[in-house]
Amino acid sequence: MSMGDIETVAVTDLPDDFTDDGDRILLDVREDDEWESGHVRGALHIPLAEVPARIDEIDLDRELLVVCRTSGRSYRIMEYLLMRGIDGAVVTGGMVAWQGAGKPVETGAGEQ
Incomplete structure (x- = not known):
């Protein structure tokens, strides 16, 4: 499996807030x-x-999107999840791209 086998999604294709998104889950693996220095509202944080x-904490009936700082860790965990039959996509460029696109972040511990 290579990084090319893993689906990706651009930050510009995502909502600013995942709080009420019943179809998708944004997993932040940082x-x-x-996380405390800035995260997406409504994201699920599991380092x-x-x-x-902690895989049981992830609602696998929803579309899974994974974010980290720049995408490296997201690719690693997606590779792990795909080998276990769990589909998902990596947020291209991670939180660096998210903030670079001017999308909002929350700071502090928030939901985890």
Whole structure:
């Protein structure tokens, strides 16, 4: 499997807020300090290393989108999930692209 086998989505194709999005879930796999410095409203935060143990917290009936800082960790976790039969897509450019596009972020611990 290569990065080319993993679906991607542009930040400009996503809503600014996932709070009431019943069809999709945005999984943020960054570390706690990164999350607290700025995250997407309504995203689910599970640091990369904790995803395998916390997989039950992810609603797999919804479309899964994964975000990190620039996409590297998102590709790694999507590769892991795809090998387990879980489909999803990587948010291209991660939170750097999100903020670069002028999309809003929340700071602080928020929902996790």
